[in-house]
Amino acid sequence: xxxxxxxxxxxxxxxxxxxxxxxxxxxxxxxxxxxxxxxxxxxxxxxxxxxxxxxxxxxxxxxxxxxxxxxxxxxxxxxxxxxxxxxxxxxxxxxxxxxxxxxxxxxxxxxxxxxxxxxxxxxxxxxxxxxxxxxxxxxxxxxxxxxxxxxxxxxxxxxxxxxxxxxxxxxxxxxxxxxxxxxxxxxxxxxxxxxxxxxxxxxxxxxxxxxxxxxxxxxxxxxxxxxxxxxxxxxxxxxxxxxxxxxxxxxxxxxxxxxxxxxxxxxxxxxxxxxxxxxxxxxxxxxxxxxxxxxxxxxxxxxxxxxxxxxxxxxxxxxxxxxxxxxxxxxxxxxxxxxxxxxxxxxxxxxxxxxxxxxxxxxxxxxxxxxxxxxxxxxxxxxxxxxxxxxx
Amino acid sequence: xxxxxxxxxxxxxxxxxxxxxxxxxxxxxxxxxxxxxxxxxxxxxxxxxxxxxxxxxxxxxxxxxxxxxxxxxxxxxxxxxxxxxxxxxxxxxxxxxxxxxxxxxxxxxxxxxxxxxxxxxxxxxxxxxxxxxxxxxxxxxxxxxxxxxxxxxxxxxxxxxxxxxxxxxxxxxxxxxxxxxxxxxxxxxxxxxxxxxxxxxxxxxxxxxxxxxxxxxxxxxxxxxxxxxxxxxxxxxxxxxxxxxxxx
Numbered sequence: 001x002x003x004x005x006x007x008x009x010x011x012x013x014x015x016x017x018x019x020x021x022x023x024x025x026x027x028x029x030x031x032x033x034x035x036x037x038x039x040x041x042x043x044x045x046x047x048x049x050x051x052x053x054x055x056x057x058x059x060x061x062x063x064x065x066x067x068x069x070x071x072x073x074x075x076x077x078x079x080x081x082x083x084x085x086x087x088x089x090x091x092x093x094x095x096x097x098x099x100x101x102x103x104x105x106x107x108x109x110x111x112x113x114x115x116x117x118x119x120x121x122x123x124x125x126x127x128x129x130x131x132x133x134x135x136x137x138x139x140x141x142x143x144x145x146x147x148x149x150x151x152x153x154x155x156x157x158x159x160x161x162x163x164x165x166x167x168x169x170x171x172x173x174x175x176x177x178x179x180x181x182x183x184x185x186x187x188x189x190x191x192x193x194x195x196x197x198x199x200x201x202x203x204x205x206x207x208x209x210x211x212x213x214x215x216x217x218x219x220x221x222x223x224x225x226x227x228x229x230x231x232x233x234x235x236x237x238x239x240x241x242x243x244x245x246x247x248x249x250x251x252x253x254x255x256x257x258x259x260x261x262x263x264x265x266x267x268x269x270x271x272x273x274x275x276x277x278x279x280x281x282x283x284x285x286x287x288x289x290x291x292x293x294x295x296x297x298x299x300x301x302x303x304x305x306x307x308x309x310x311x312x313x314x315x316x317x318x319x320x321x322x323x324x325x326x327x328x329x330x331x332x333x334x335x336x337x338x339x340x341x342x343x344x345x346x347x348x349x350x351x352x353x354x355x356x357x358x359x360x361x362x363x364x365x366x367x368x369x370x371x372x373x374x375x376x377x378x379x380x381x382x383x384x385x386x387x388x389x390x391x392x
Numbered sequence: 393x394x395x396x397x398x399x400x401x402x403x404x405x406x407x408x409x410x411x412x413x414x415x416x417x418x419x420x421x422x423x424x425x426x427x428x429x430x431x432x433x434x435x436x437x438x439x440x441x442x443x444x445x446x447x448x449x450x451x452x453x454x455x456x457x458x459x460x461x462x463x464x465x466x467x468x469x470x471x472x473x474x475x476x477x478x479x480x481x482x483x484x485x486x487x488x489x490x491x492x493x494x495x496x497x498x499x500x501x502x503x504x505x506x507x508x509x510x511x512x513x514x515x516x517x518x519x520x521x522x523x524x525x526x527x528x529x530x531x532x533x534x535x536x537x538x539x540x541x542x543x544x545x546x547x548x549x550x551x552x553x554x555x556x557x558x559x560x561x562x563x564x565x566x567x568x569x570x571x572x573x574x575x576x577x578x579x580x581x582x583x584x585x586x587x588x589x590x591x592x593x594x595x596x597x598x599x600x601x602x603x604x605x606x607x608x609x610x611x612x613x614x615x616x617x618x619x620x621x622x623x624x625x626x627x628x629x630x631x632x633x634x635x636x637x638x639x640x
Contacts, residue, residue, distance in 0.1 A: 027536055029520035041536040055524050055536055055546055057491040083461065115446065117456055158549070195535065372444075 002180040002247070009172035013079070013105045013165070013180060014039035016147040019187035021049045022103075026062030028055070030084040031117045032169040037079050044102075054289075056212050059084035063091035063172060070100035071209045072198025075151070077102065081169060082109035082175065085123045090129070092225050096131030097163045098209045099197075101154035104132075105147055108176040108270070109169040110356040118357020119169035121269060121322040124298075125330040127163050131225055133163035133232055134299040138255075141179040143167040144341035145249060146296075148182070150294070151191045152239040154273040160197055160232050168271040170357060180248060190246055229300040236297050253302040255294040263300075264372035265310060266333050269295055269320040272353065272360040276313030276319075279365035283373075290369050290389075295331070303338040310339060313346040314376035317318040317368050321354045328385050350385040364389050400424035402433050403451045413613025415570045415603025416444055419512060420451050420578070421488035423483070425542040426584040427454070430591070436479045437471055439464040441488035444519045446511065462493020465500035468507040479590055481508040487517045490552050495499035498558070501592055501596045504561030508586040509598040511552060515624060520607075524606030526550040528628045534608075549627055553600045564589050564597035565634040570604065572622040575630065594637070602628055 013038045027037045035161035043049045054065045060077050066098060070076040080088065085106055093103050106124050110116040124134060135150055137143040146165045154163040157215070165174060182190075213221060233253060234331060240251040246360070259278050266276050273294035293309055295301075310316055318336075320329025327333065332350035339345045351368055354360040367388065375381055399405065406434050408417035427433050431560035435452045440446055442461035449456035459467045464482035472480040489511050490496050500507065514536050515522040524534040524541055530551050531540040541549075553567045564586060568579035579601055586597040604616035611619055631640055 029523045034520045045538040
């Protein structure tokens with residue numbers, strides 16, 4: 001029986017972690033993640049979980065501690081944001097290269113400089129190529145649900161990869177929403193007992209993690225990482241199916257919103273997708289066939305499925321809350337790669353919005369959809385990549 | 393009438409927005425007074441940390457460079473070496489200097505860099521809301537040690553000044569406090585000494601300042617000063633830990 005609550009995104013994810021009750025967690029504060037793991041420290045102090053906490057001195061040490069604990073055979077979590085994720089960069093590659101299923105909520109925040117504590121996607125996009133699974137969440141409910149599912153995905157015996165669950169800093173982490181919690185026993189049963197794979201300290205089968213491998217086998221090792229990523233989509237869908245039976249909430253590789261017959265579409269991640277759906281509805285009311293695609297699984301990116309979902313549109317705008325300076329936004333580059341394989345492709349433009357927590361307003365979505373409507377009706381594209389919501 | 397007391401020129405004419413009873417405002421004032429008195433305002437560059445004093449550039453009336461968390465000693469090293477005629481100081485809390493940046497401060501001291509470091513020890517991570525820091529004393533309740541810090545699970549408090557005093561490259565290390573008028577005066581003398589040491593090319597100096605954090609400690613400003621006296625100073629005694637010139 002689901003319990004209806006009014007909680008913040010951070011509180012919801014801390015609750016998911018409590019229900020999973022991992023063996024070890026790394027705790028190090030960084031805004032806006034801080035109060036998630038602080039709540040978890042209270043759970044430990046109050047005897048609600050039996051997790052071993054390591055209060056480390058930096059994120060680099062936090063991820064290092066997680067790598068050790070995971071290699072030793074524990075179910076391991078930590079959480080971070082922004083420059084904290086950036087400081088983990090070296091260790092992120094080691095976690096995925098060692099195939100350690102560490103689960104890490106990432107409360108998305110801008111990177112320095114200038115220093116900014118508010119939400120954008122620069123942090124997780126910077127970790128795009130680290131070999132981690134990335135699952136993105138529109139709101140607190142999705143962050144809670146995705147966190148629970150991430151354990152099943154990362155720990156799946158065919159996968160064994162670390163996974164980060166992303167939600168927007170402050171906009172979601174600190175906003176109170178209505179959501180539904182599963183029962184403790186349901187979550188416990190859903191994630192199941194943690195199963196080891198090649199743990200350290202097995203004296204009958206001694207082994208090494210992350211040894212020196214040079215030109216002889218390194219290339220093959222990385223191909224193996226590539227190949228395991230190709231299996232993730234199937235596992236994500238399988239876990240989502242089971243989760244739907246448990247919760248009634250449906251998840252896929254991405255969410256298609258009024259996309260079936262759409263002429264124009266936005267592709268947009270996380271909380272801003274929620275804002276945009278209202279505007280899509282308003283355009284539909286005006287007889288304009290607008291739709292929206294909200295990616296959920298960003299790594300590995302579901303290229304074929306995204307292409308199939310957008311193939312009948314005439315004009316698409318990919319909205320990025322991060323920039324690859326000197327290039328397009330990171331989400332745009334993925335969607336562009338996906339659409340290139342189609343014989344007939346929609347026109348494609350890229351808008352950069354909401355950096356450093358700049359508000360994304362319905363009027364922004366409206367401007368973009370109007371521009372797309374003009375392009376779909378034969379108008380020409382004036383600029384492929386553009387910042388919107390800029391103070392001039 | 394003759395004007396005998398004024399705001400230091402090294403402070404902007406804006407009110408401090410730190411929490412009531414916080415030590416940062418006072419420490420900013422002491423640093424600004426020393427800089428004015430030494431006549432070095434035109435030559436000073438400060439390094440701001442990550443932590444509450446990230447806002448120090450809103451108050452200091454000279455150039456400030458914001459550094460990544462824990463990296464001010466490395467940034468100060470580079471500034472001083474590129475501009476040896478300038479006076480370079482870093483201003484760091486215990487989260488910045490004694491946690492994420494511990495390696496930076498040790499190696500800056502070991503290299504004997506001719507910089508001045510002001511280290512604010514308030515025994516917790518203030519900016520993020522009072523989590524345990526390496527400087528948190530045993531039994532102290534923080535948001536990540538709600539039952540009090542335990543040596544068995546969280547280890548022991550880190551005494552940075554004593555640690556750095558063992559390093560040959562360090563020239564002057566003193567721990568001061570803000571809990572009495574006398575201590576505040578001693579703090580100012582130590583800050584001035586750290587600047588003068590740099591001006592005379594004596595090498596690495598650090599002043600550790602025990603500073604109240606009423607908001608995160610959950611005490612009144614007055615009770616916070618009392619807690620420094622009765623609890624913190626037992627773990628962190630004030631005094632000169634190293635003075636190479638005097639053979640200490």
